[in-house]
Structure formats: structure tokens, C-alpha cells
Amino acid sequence: MPQSAPNYQLFKRLYLLIAISLKGFSQVLLVGNTFSGCLILIGITLHSPALGVMAFLCSLVGTITGKYCGGDHSLIRNGIYSFNSILCGISTILFLHGDKRWFIALFAAGLAAISMKMLTKVLDKWNIPVLTIPFVFITWFGLLIAYRVDTLYMDPDFVISSPAMWNLPVEGTPTLLTGMIKGIGEVFIIDSLWTGSLILLALFWAGWRFGLYAIIGTFVSWLTAYFIGADTYSLNLGLYNYNAVLTIIAVSLVFDKKQRKTPITGIIAAMLTVPVTAGLELLLDPLGLPALTLPFILCSWLFIAMRKVFQKYKIKQKVPV
Incomplete structure (x- = not known):
């Protein structure tokens, strides 16, 4: 029993991490429900297995980043620090081409969680919800950079009109x-x-x-x-x-x-x-x-x-x- 206790604790932590990360998918729609998040992830994966894997990894990154950056415990458990991370990861994969976009997607996910923590601290003073602000501005900044560098380029299906x-x-x-x-x-x-x-x-x-x-x-x-x-x-x-x-x-x-x-x-x-x-x-x-x-x-x-x-x-x- 003493030898199995560490394994049980590890399994429990892993299960909690996955459950919270799945809840982040539902939080994109302002819902805190793990099974709903699982259904959404299945929907994304049916469209593109690679995109589903990346979205889940970004959710994990957002959750872990929120925890180790001193995020509010209740917000972390509700998946609040991961929903912007998911959207940032998906937008990076869909809008950009290039071998480094997978790394950039994970980096953007972590940055979104940090931005969520900072903005929550500021906007809570006026009772203003952060919503998807980190996703919007991080995606915009990333796209503007992509126009000026050679290692990344826009997906040709992403049409920009005048x-x-x-x-x-x-x-x-x-x-x-x-x-x-x-x-x-x-x-x-x-x-x-x-x-x-x-x-x-x-x-x-x-x-x-x-x-x-x-x-x-x-x-x-x-x-x-x-x-x-x-x-x-x-x-x-x-x-x-x-x-x-x-x-x-x-x-x-x-x-x-x-x-x-x-x-x-x-x-x-x-x-x-x-x-x-x-x-x-x-x-x-x-x-x-x-x-x-x-x-x-x-x-x-x-x-x-x-x-x-x-x-x-x-x-x-x-x-x-």
C-alpha cells in the first residue's frame, strides 16, 4: 500500500489536470463542464486529428502555466486559464504555415495564460470580464509578425481582402x-x-x-x-x-x-x-x-x-x- 500511494497521487493529479484542461474547451463558450469540453475536443479532432492534439496540448500548457504563475486556484480548476490558450493554438495552426508553427502554437498558449492572469487582475477592479482579449491580440500580433519574417507565412486559404x-x-x-x-x-x-x-x-x-x-x-x-x-x-x-x-x-x-x-x-x-x-x-x-x-x-x-x-x-x- 505505501508503494502504491505515490502512484495513486500521480494518477489523481494527472486525472485532475486532464479534467481541468478539458473544461477549458467548454469555457470558450463560457461553460464550465468537463464532459462538454470532451465533446468539443472530439468535434475538433473529427475535423483534424492533428488540430485536436494541438488544441489539447495548448489547453494543458495554459492550465500548467496558470498554476505556476500563481493564478487563482478556483479559476484554474474552472479552466479559465486555458480557453484563450486553446484558441491561440488553433489560430496559429490554421492561419500559419511552416515547421515552427507547432512550437509557436504552444508558446502562444503559455503567453495567453500569462496575459489572462495579468488582465484579470487589472479588469477585476472594474468588474469587467476578460473574455477572449488575450486570444484576439496575441493572434493579431502573431499574424503581423508573420507578414515580416521568412520562417512563417500565411496559409494561402486565409484570404485577406481590401x-x-x-x-x-x-x-x-x-x-x-x-x-x-x-x-x-x-x-x-x-x-x-x-x-x-x-x-x-x-x-x-x-x-x-x-x-x-x-x-x-x-x-x-x-x-x-x-x-x-x-x-x-x-x-x-x-x-x-x-x-x-x-x-x-x-x-x-x-x-x-x-x-x-x-x-x-x-x-x-x-x-x-x-x-x-x-x-x-x-x-x-x-x-x-x-x-x-x-x-x-x-x-x-x-x-x-x-x-x-x-x-x-x-x-x-x-x-x-
């Missing part, structure tokens, strides 16, 4: 169901019906509201993009949907203390991500940068701030003069 090309052709047949499901998969920058379907299943596993709100968010954003004349190619890829999915979950569930019957504010916020995405893409295209999840961050911050302002106003109205 403002002159914004009026993209609208020919073709928009497919609502395909665009909606792929839009959920695009949260992880993956164009796959299987990945999108498993992510949706993971959300329902975490709670029926998460799954239902994701469907509502991707539906209203798809319709909004369609009626403002978005190009068919982007519609069918779900490029206008993934920010809406994250935003409606953030605004109507995660950062809403009251249980509401209908996610009205979340729906409005989800719809707003569409024109915000279009505007940001127009601004960032000349730099060769994608909007990524910045529309989600901006719209979520806006509605969270508005809700706090309205709550303070109501409290003042109730206080007798």
Missing part, C-alpha cells in the same frame, strides 16, 4: 441550417458541420438554456446578415454567427444575475454583432487581420455596462429623497 473588395458577390443559395451549425463551429475557427453539431450538443449537455440560446443567437444573426445583404459565401460558412452565439450566452446567461423568461437583451446584442463584425472587418482588412471574437467582446461589454447603469438608476429612483 475595402475595395467588401462588396462581395451575393450569388448562390444561402443555406440557413448549414450557416447556423457552421456558425457554432466557427467559434473554434473550424468550418465543419460535425464540429458545429458536437459543440451544440456540448452546450445542451451543460444546460438546455445554453443550447437553446446558441440556436437563437445563430438564427437571429444569420437572418440579420441575410437581410442587410451579406455575401452568400460568408453566410453559408457561418462567419456572421459565431460572435452572436458567444454574445447571447454572455449577455443572457453568464453575466445576467436574474433568470429571465426570454433573452431579449441577448437577442439584440447578438444581432448587433453582425454590423459590428462587418465594420471591424472593413477597418482591419487593410492590415490583413480578421475580426476574430472582437465583436463578441465589444457587444458583451456594451450590454453588461448598460445593464449596470440601468440597475444603478433604478436603485437611485427607489431611494427616498
